[in-house]
Amino acid sequence: MGLLTNILLAPFLGPVWGTRWTLEQVDRVVREELTDDTPIKADLMALQLQLEMGEIDDDEYVRREAEIMKRLREVREWREKFGMSTSGGPVRVVESGEPE
Amino acid sequence: MTAAESASAATESASQEGKYVYCIIRNDRSREFGEIGIGSAARVYTVAHKDLSAVVSDTPIVIYDPTRENVLAHEFVNETVMREFTLIPMSFGTIFRSENDVRALLNSTYQAFTDVLDKMQDKIEFGLKILWDRDSVVAAIERDNDEIRRLKDEITRNAASSTYFARMQLGRLVEAAMEEASNRYVNDIHEQLKEVSVASRSSKVIGDRMILNAAFLVERKDEKSFDEKVKAISLQYEDLLTFKYTGPWPPYNFVNIKLKLEKAT
Numbered sequence: 116m117g118l119l120t121n122i123l124l125a126p127f128l129g130p131v132w133g134t135r136w137t138l139e140q141v142d143r144v145v146r147e148e149l150t151d152d153t154p155i156k157a158d159l160m161a162l163q164l165q166l167e168m169g170e171i172d173d174d175e176y177v178r179r180e181a182e183i184m185k186r187l188r189e190v191r192e193w194r195e196k197f198g199m200s201t202s203g204g205p206v207r208v209v210e211s212g213e214p215e
Numbered sequence: 216m217t218a219a220e221s222a223s224a225a226t227e228s229a230s231q232e233g234k235y236v237y238c239i240i241r242n243d244r245s246r247e248f249g250e251i252g253i254g255s256a257a258r259v260y261t262v263a264h265k266d267l268s269a270v271v272s273d274t275p276i277v278i279y280d281p282t283r284e285n286v287l288a289h290e291f292v293n294e295t296v297m298r299e300f301t302l303i304p305m306s307f308g309t310i311f312r313s314e315n316d317v318r319a320l321l322n323s324t325y326q327a328f329t330d331v332l333d334k335m336q337d338k339i340e341f342g343l344k345i346l347w348d349r350d351s352v353v354a355a356i357e358r359d360n361d362e363i364r365r366l367k368d369e370i371t372r373n374a375a376s377s378t379y380f381a382r383m384q385l386g387r388l389v390e391a392a393m394e395e396a397s398n399r400y401v402n403d404i405h406e407q408l409k410e411v412s413v414a415s416r417s418s419k420v421i422g423d424r425m426i427l428n429a430a431f432l433v434e435r436k437d438e439k440s441f442d443e444k445v446k447a448i449s450l451q452y453e454d455l456l457t458f459k460y461t462g463p464w465p466p467y468n469f470v471n472i473k474l475k476l477e478k479a480t
Binding site for chain 2: 157159160161163164166168176187191201202203204205206207208209
């Protein structure tokens with residue numbers, strides 16, 4: 116876990132790591148995990164279903180929803196760090212090119 | 216800390232006003248839909264371009280988490296608008312910086328919006344999730360499937376001597392029969408609902424008890440027949456399946472316009 120922790124805590128593209136070639140693979144895997152919100156969204160949908168089916172009450176829902184929102188925000192922050200697309204926030208029409 | 220406070224604390228530019236867009240409708244006069252907007256019950260109104268309007272409310276420039284509260288607020292506005300208009304729903308959380316930016320959207324996507332509004336005219340969506348009760352389904356399978364019943368009786372009779380393989384064999388047979396049953400139920404239900412709907416779209420099931428997670432596009436005039444059909448089907452499968460039936464919704468699952476949008480920094 117030591118290596119992973121260092122990667123998580125270090126600025127991602129920083130020059131701290133001398134041996135880039137070994138790290139690129141790790142970098143990619145970690146990056147994919149940090150920036151993938153699919154499992155989080157699946158958890159959110161499962162949680163909503165539990166509420167709909169009356170398996171959990173509102174309080175339980177709100178508590179677990181807060182955890183999921185925290186995870187979603189973390190993923191969004193990582194995506195922004197990597198310059199990847201994120202949903203939400205202000206947008207505008209792309210000037211050039213016709214809409215599809 | 217209230218939601219509004221934490222939202223404004225999260226973003227420095229929160230004081231700046233943006234326009235949260237809920238949906239696109241065909242309407243060229245300005246309209247008010249009441250103080251029901253996302254965030255702090257903001258006033259919901261229209262921004263028009265030619266014969267199209269975007270339904271919007273003022274909002275600080277923030278990223279809205281898809282919490283139940285926020286998603287319900289977004290949906291409630293669309294439900295309200297839907298009572299009078301055919302609408303194209305926007306993705307949750309879409310914010311433009313100004314009315315001019317909203318008009319630019321209507322202008323640049325005018326043709327696609329118009330085409331889809333024509334297609335969706337007087338159509339509404341219903342959601343149907345179907346979950347099964349595993350134990351009841353297994354019981355029904357054991358009752359109806361001779362091979363499985365025989366193998367099970369045999370294993371029960373010779374509990375001590377019955378082999379691991381016989382049990383494995385039973386497990387495999389039951390699994391296969393369950394998959395077959397699930398397909399049979401789903402096909403039958405789709406078939407019955409076809410008569411009263413225009414189209415259907417299936418999404419990934421959630422969890423291991425769900426066998427169907429689908430949306431149905433229905434003509435407004437057929438709403439009652441669709442409703443009655445779903446009720447009849449749920450009675451038919453009363454002992455085996457649980458139905459989670461929602462709607463009417465705007466056609467969330469039947470509109471797919473790729474908007475060319477970029478971050479407005």
